[in-house]
Amino acid sequence: GIQVEQSPPDLILQEGANSTLRCNFSDSVNNLQWFHQNPWGQLINLFYIPSGTKQNGRLSATTVATERYSLLYISSSQTTDSGVYFCAVEKPGGSYIPTFGRGTSLIVHP
Amino acid sequence: NAGVMQNPRHLVRRRGQEARLRCSPVKGHSHVYWYRQLPEEGLKFMVYLQKENIIDESGMPKERFSAEFPKEGPSILRIQQVVRGDSAAYFCASSPGQPNEKLFFGSGTQLSVL
Numbered sequence: 271g272i273q274v275e276q277s278p279p280d281l282i283l284q285e286g287a288n289s290t291l292r293c294n295f296s297d298s299v300n301n302l303q304w305f306h307q308n309p310w311g312q313l314i315n316l317f318y319i320p321s322g323t324k325q326n327g328r329l330s331a332t333t334v335a336t337e338r339y340s341l342l343y344i345s346s347s348q349t350t351d352s353g354v355y356f357c358a359v360e361k362p363g364g365s366y367i368p369t370f371g372r373g374t375s376l377i378v379h380p
Numbered sequence: 381n382a383g384v385m386q387n388p389r390h391l392v393r394r395r396g397q398e399a400r401l402r403c404s405p406v407k408g409h410s411h412v413y414w415y416r417q418l419p420e421e422g423l424k425f426m427v428y429l430q431k432e433n434i435i436d437e438s439g440m441p442k443e444r445f446s447a448e449f450p451k452e453g454p455s456i457l458r459i460q461q462v463v464r465g466d467s468a469a470y471f472c473a474s475s476p477g478q479p480n481e482k483l484f485f486g487s488g489t490q491l492s493v494l
Binding site: 303305311312313314315318356358366367368369370371372373 | 411413415421422423424425428436469471473482483484485487488490
């Protein structure tokens with residue numbers, strides 16, 4: 271199956287700092303999504319981004335499908351950004367099952 | 381708009397008992413996915429269902445686990461004769477349909493097996 275690697279595995283920031291999270295995948299994909307799992311376990315869909323760049327407030331994401339990676343940018347981080355960030359990809363021609371990476375655990379200190 | 385609703389939020393079972401986890405998808409969504417998450421790990425796919433059909437169950441153990449998504453009512457993930465290794469968070473997600481649709485997750489059910 272497709273391999274999804276996320277880096278870094280852990281990240282600690284001071285409030286106000288910027289960060290970049292990376293998601294590499296081993297095969298062509300026709301769908302990529304970024305999720306945030308908050309400290310209470312809730313998973314929120316941040317972006318549906320099979321290619322190109324999208325922005326939502328302080329968050330933005332870029333997927334370069336031809337080079338098999340996606341980046342999630344967090345600017346001016348806040349303590350509420352803490353949690354785990356997952357990317358999930360789907361292979362074309364498959365049964366549309368998103369495969370998740372192991373995530374990046376982010377802690378933002380006040 | 382109600383999101384994906386899972387219940388119960390927490391479920392405690394003794395070894396050998398049955399666990400039933402329920403998932404009501406977003407209204408109008410006909411695709412349901414079940415994932416399992418162990419501590420410090422990502423989400424592992426278990427089963428993908430559409431109304432009255434199992435599309436892919438390649439991630440589900442062959443024994444003791446079953447899932448359904450009837451024409452009426454919630455999707456059910458059933459675990460028979462639970463063992464301690466079944467302790468995990470079980471998440472349900474729904475999407476409107478294929479292809480290439482956003483996934484929306486429920487809050488999960490934390491299963492603890494004593």
